[in-house]
Amino acid sequence: MPYFQPTILTFTAYVADVPGTTPVDVSCDVTSAQVTNETPLENRDTLCGKQAIVGESTETLEVTADQYWKPAEALSRFLEEHHGELADFSLAWPAQEVTVTGTVRVIRGAFGGEAGAIAETTVELPVQGPTVKTYGPVALGASTSSADDDAALEGAA
Numbered sequence: 001m002p003y004f005q006p007t008i009l010t011f012t013a014y015v016a017d018v019p020g021t022t023p024v025d026v027s028c029d030v031t032s033a034q035v036t037n038e039t040p041l042e043n044r045d046t047l048c049g050k051q052a053i054v055g056e057s058t059e060t061l062e063v064t065a066d067q068y069w070k071p072a073e074a075l076s077r078f079l080e081e082h083h084g085e086l087a088d089f090s091l092a093w094p095a096q097e098v099t100v101t102g103t104v105r106v107i108r109g110a111f112g113g114e115a116g117a118i119a120e121t122t123v124e125l126p127v128q129g130p131t132v133k134t135y136g137p138v139a140l141g142a143s144t145s146s147a148d149d150d151a152a153l154e155g156a157a
Contacts, residue, residue, distance in 0.1 A: 008092040008138070009033050009063070011075075013082045013106075023090065026075035031120065032064040033091055035100055035131055059127035061089060061104050067111065067119040076109055076121060083108040086128060094138035102131035 009030050010023035040055035068074035087106050092099040105128060109121030 006094060007033065008090070008094070010090045011078055011082075011106075012088040013078070013085060023088075024073045024078055026065070026073070026078065029065045029068050029075040030063055031066065032062070032122075034062050035091065035102075035127070036060050036062055059102070059131055061091070061102070061125040061127060062122070063125065064120060064122040065109070067109070067113065067121050076111075079106055079108045079121075079123060082106040089125075092138045097135060097137055099134045099138055100131050101134070103128045 006027075007030075008025065008027050010025050010027075012021050012023045037057055037059050039057040042053045042055065044051050044053055063075070065075045067076045069077050071077075083106055085106050086103055088101065088103050090099055090101045104125035107123050107125055109123045110119075111121075113119030
C-alpha cells in the first residue's frame, strides 16, 4: 500500500529581478497536499450517435497545514506575505519516485482556530497552466520546518 510519506512540498515566490530565489520547504507544516484535477465532460447527441466531449482541465493544489507563523519559512506566513502572487511549487513523493511541479496563485489561509485544538488551515491554490510530473529518484533534503523549530524551543524550555 503506497503511503504518502515522507513527502516534500516547496514553494518558490517570484521576486522581480532576483534570480535564483531559494525554495521554501514547508513539508513539516503540511498534513495533507494533493493536486486535484477537474475536467468537464459533456455527452452530446449528434447525427452520428452519442459523443463525449472533453473540456479543458483545471488543477488545484489543495493543502491542509498547521498554522505556524514563525519562522519566516512557515507556510502560513508564506501564504500571507505572497497573497495574490504567483509561486512555483514542487510536491515530491520519494517512495513512489515522482514529483509534480507547477505554478500556483497564492491565497492566504485562515488565522486562528478552536480553543484547545491545533490551529490549522486549508487552502485551495489555483494552478496556472499545466503541471508536470517527473519520474525518478527523489532526494530527501534537510528540512527547515516550523515543527522542528517548535520542538527545539520546547526542549529548551
